[in-house]
Amino acid sequence: MKIALTGAGGFLGWHVRVLLHALGWPEPVVLGRAELADPVLLASRISGVDRVLHLAGVNRGGDEDVAAGNVELAGALARGLRRCPVPPTAVVFANSTQVGNGTAYGDAKAVAAATLADACLGADFVDARLPNLYGEHGRPFYNSVVATFCRQLADGGEPGVHGDRELELVHALDAAARLVGAPPGGAWDASMPTKRTGVRELAAWLATAAATYRAGEIPPLRDRHDVRLFNTYRSHCFPAHYPIPLVRHADARGDLVEVIKVHGPGGQAFHSTTRPGVTRGEHYHLAKVERFAVMRGRAEIALRRIGGDEVVSFTVSGDEPVVVDMPAMWAHNITNTGRDELLTLFWSNEIFDPRYPDTYPEPVREPGLELMAAA
Template sequence: MKLAMTGAGGFLGWHTRALLHSLGEPVVHPFAVGDRFDARLAEEAVSGSDRLVLIAGVNRGTDDEVHAGNVLFAEQAARVVRAAEVAPASIVFANSTQVGNGSTYGVAKEAAARIIRDAAVDVGARFVDVHLPNLFGEHGRPFYNAVTATFCHLLSRGETPSVDVDRELSLLHAQHAAEALVGIDGAEDVLARATTTTVSKLLATLSRFASAYSKGDVPVLASDFERDLFNTYRSFAFEASHVIPLTQNTDARGSFTEVIRSHGGSGQTSFSTTAPGVTRGQHYHRRKMERFTVVAGTAEIRLRRLFSDEVVTVTVDGTAPCSVDMPTFWAHSITNTGDDLLFTMFWSNEIFDPEAPDTIPEIV
């Protein structure tokens, strides 16, 4: 499948690319809109595509900037659709549930959708209009357009967020939005997968997560929504600190170290031995939390966020126990750097299911 995309470098674009990567789909063909628009490159990306996904939009700025920006992006995309040597089979527009509420952003998105729909009709492409609510997910941008990202950023750094205006929120994990954009879910299924809460309840839930996780504990995760929200929080906590320190209690008999306290739900504990110089892992997870704890030997744990070249390396030693949690959508590995066997304990928040292992190969 050839898939062209605008907004590939943004929050939702990153999650959509991550979803496609996990499915083994080919590389996305991105093209820029706005000031960096290049008609020739855009036409190469779009021509012959099975699906054109339009994510790029403007949701911050003056009223004129928001309206003009969204209309410009749509006009540029429409121009490419009409000029492409082979028109895309489907055109998917990442719209907003704010359409119809009278806001500048809602009016702009409605106008942009109309422009794209007209172009799709002209070339005989199927048009899919996906109305998305408030999105959250790993590596959102704080202090921009997502209150969840702002709360997670502040809480993970020991600060106390406040609620200026409490209101109802419809929240959808970015992976579910991506599933609708690439056609795994229908556009009409999006709101059914969203969770309704309020700003104050969201903050209370994230504060509970932060309180437990600051001690290395895993809070009660009562639903898939809370699991996704906790993984979102963990993505910010990992930025603040890569290591979870453990307390080792020693006496004449030896030592005792508590590794994890799970406040509820399923979990699975295992351990491995690794020969000197051998590397394990080289994969990532979309939903699963995994904790590594070296209990004997020395090792390097290496982690890399999808589509990034930057590698985080954590050196661990069984004589000074600590744990490292694997963030979702980060490829990770562990290598025995010592001369003896490496003993590593693993904990996951879900029991392994060979039919749905959530383990996607990726070299760090």
């Protein structure tokens, strides 16, 4: 399926692009400022695509700026749609459940939806009303209260709770699945399963999870939202909080190192041996939590965020045991850089299911990528 989208550089846009990559669909046609400013150019870029996703919007600022920004962006896309030689099959608008609620933002979203619906010219119009989205790498004090709380906790502070209200949360990857029309299965759910919680309850859960994780332990991850909230918190910790040191207990009998303590469902642990110069991994996960711990030998663990071009690397050794937890949606590998056999212990939060492996091949290093050593 060929998709074009506005707002590709934003929070939801990144999750859409990651999901398309995991699905193996073509790279999306990115509609930036240049295209939106030129109706003829825009029409040529979207001609014949299957879906146009309109994600670009303004949700912060003064009322006039918010209203004008959302209406103008929809108007720009509408002008291109009306000039399109081969109309897209569908136009999908990333709307909000706040539409028409009497605020400048909600009213502007309503006008934007009507503008796009009027310009579809035979294409299906999908008005996707999204609730509060959260997920990895959201901007604190901008994208969601989850991102704000996670950033505050990662910086060593406490969530700043000012009042309480009910929230309806959806992970951005599930919203992306709805927008692109993803098939069922995998680490996404196009039905957009929601989590209903209060602001104070959310802050308390994240604070408890962060305190547990600061001790090197894994908090209870009892459902998909627990896993994804934890992954969101970890995204704000990476790479500054890694590697996590382990305590070695030694006596005349030998050494003992506690690698993983899990509060809740235990997941799966396994180990591997790797010959000198050999690399394992070269893949990424959309949701799975995975821990690496080198028990013997010397290695480099390297990671790259999907869609990014910087490689973060950690030099690790069994002589000074540490763990590195793989952030969701980052390609990662481990290479034996020593002269002897490498022994690595791995843990993941779920038992491997070959029907839903949540593992997608992806090289960490590609020609031209910049190396950023983290340790």
